[in-house]
Amino acid sequence: MSEPISDIQLLQYAAGETTDDDDRIGAWIATHADAAALVARYRDVADLVADGLDDAPPAAVLEAKAIFDPSRLPRPTRWWETLQQVVADILFDSRARPALAGIRSVGVAFQMTCQIPDVEIDLQFEPDAEGMVDDVASRWTMLGQIAMPDRRDAAGRGSDDQDMVSWAITDADGVVVVDGRTDERGTFAATLAPGVYTLHLALGDRSVRQEIAIP
Amino acid sequence: MHSNVEDQVLIERCLRGDQRSWDELVERYERLVYSVPRRFGLGETDAADVFQQVFINLFRHLESVREVERLAGWLLTTAQRETWRVGRRRRSDHALPHDVVDLGGPSETDIVRAERQQLVRRGLAQLGGRCEKLLTALFLASGAPNYEAIAAELDMKVGSIGPTRARCFEKLERILVDLGVDAEAGAHTPVD
Numbered sequence: 001m002s003e004p005i006s007d008i009q010l011l012q013y014a015a016g017e018t019t020d021d022d023d024r025i026g027a028w029i030a031t032h033a034d035a036a037a038l039v040a041r042y043r044d045v046a047d048l049v050a051d052g053l054d055d056a057p058p059a060a061v062l063e064a065k066a067i068f069d070p071s072r073l074p075r076p077t078r079w080w081e082t083l084q085q086v087v088a089d090i091l092f093d094s095r096a097r098p099a100l101a102g103i104r105s106v107g108v109a110f111q112m113t114c115q116i117p118d119v120e121i122d123l124q125f126e127p128d129a130e131g132m133v134d135d136v137a138s139r140w141t142m143l144g145q146i147a148m149p150d151r152r153d154a155a156g157r158g159s160d161d162q163d164m165v166s167w168a169i170t171d172a173d174g175v176v177v178v179d180g181r182t183d184e185r186g187t188f189a190a191t192l193a194p195g196v197y198t199l200h201l202a203l204g205d206r207s208v209r210q211e212i213a214i215p
Numbered sequence: 216m217h218s219n220v221e222d223q224v225l226i227e228r229c230l231r232g233d234q235r236s237w238d239e240l241v242e243r244y245e246r247l248v249y250s251v252p253r254r255f256g257l258g259e260t261d262a263a264d265v266f267q268q269v270f271i272n273l274f275r276h277l278e279s280v281r282e283v284e285r286l287a288g289w290l291l292t293t294a295q296r297e298t299w300r301v302g303r304r305r306r307s308d309h310a311l312p313h314d315v316v317d318l319g320g321p322s323e324t325d326i327v328r329a330e331r332q333q334l335v336r337r338g339l340a341q342l343g344g345r346c347e348k349l350l351t352a353l354f355l356a357s358g359a360p361n362y363e364a365i366a367a368e369l370d371m372k373v374g375s376i377g378p379t380r381a382r383c384f385e386k387l388e389r390i391l392v393d394l395g396v397d398a399e400a401g402a403h404t405p406v407d
Binding site for chain 1: 229230232234237238241242245246247248249250253259263266267270271274277278328331332335336339350351353354355356357358359360377378380381384385387388391
């Protein structure tokens with residue numbers, strides 16, 4: 001019985017490196033499928049590597065890398081752009097009522113209530129104590145709640161829970177600052193820096209929008 | 216070194232503004248793209264123009280390309296189209312020695328081969344180190360490899376080339392399996 005052919009010999013053979021054992025290796029391959037497969041795989045890979053793919057000049061590769069410009073990337077479609085846009089009416093803004101709001105200041109909490117038919121949206125803004133610099137808040141916590149029609153039936157059966165709603169806040173450039181879904185009570189929260197924002201809420205096939213200005 | 220991240224993931228990251236993912240896409244496909252105009256006879260300058268235009272198109276169409284199942288096929292098609300366009304311009308300038316014909320896009324065989332080439336190159340890059348250098352030198356040798364030259368280049372003994380090749384090829388095969396290269400594809404190659 002002849003001595004087994006090693007993988008080292010098989011790869012030599014696959015690479016076309018002539019040895020005194022070529023006839024024996026050929027005979028071995030003819031009767032051993034594993035050996036034949038290894039030789040074939042080696043030749044296949046070698047052929048793929050040696051298939052004359054040219055390296056691009058380094059300068060061309062650098063230029064191709066420099067093509068990338070994040071500011072020119074396509075802006076993805078936002079969910080609120082696919083829905084019917086509805087602007088909420090402001091029912092109440094504590095900043096417009098000094099008697100309720102107390103001393104008006106850039107660092108004082110305020111509240112807004114706005115609505116569309118059947119839905120009220122309550123927004124409360126609190127300055128973040130840790131973000132106060134010279135009585136000016138650099139960060140605010142916004143707590144929001146959506147109040148929808150009572151879904152309980154006349155007998156009081158049902159749940160106080162409401163559908164969780166997608167919401168997002170975009171900045172003046174339309175960039176999403178924060179987004180998420182409300183909890184089952186319709187509440188949501190965000191931390192925001194002073195600025196002008198738009199709140200988007202997905203309510204059925206409508207997208208409710210409300211401008212928010214944080215001092 | 217190239218990562219094992221899927222093309223689609225890299226494209227997603229590019230769309231989120233990640234320059235490194237773009238760099239990796241360029242590095243991953245630079246040879247494939249550049250080889251198309253060169254194979255069709257374009258000179259280095261024209262080939263570099265084609266190369267840039269293909270990647271400009273890729274950047275512009277990142278969002279739609281994200282839906283493309285096979286980026287290699289998209290790049291091959293785009294590279295052929297750009298090659299044909301530049302080739303036509305050169306032909307009218309009498310600057311090209313022969314016609315660049317419109318082949319109507321790469322065949323399925325071309326695409327599959329390009330994908331496999333790409334993955335094998337990635338596999339070698341992942342292998343890295345002496346194994347990558349040794350296997351590349353052996354694969355690229357025309358005819359029987361010159362062991363003495365390779366040993367000198369890689370600072371190793373001639374006698375260790377065979378055993379090292381066997382170990383390195385085994386490692387490469389494991390990487391290729393992880394990359395999804397069809398290990399059986401070569402098994403049907405006729406054996407001499």
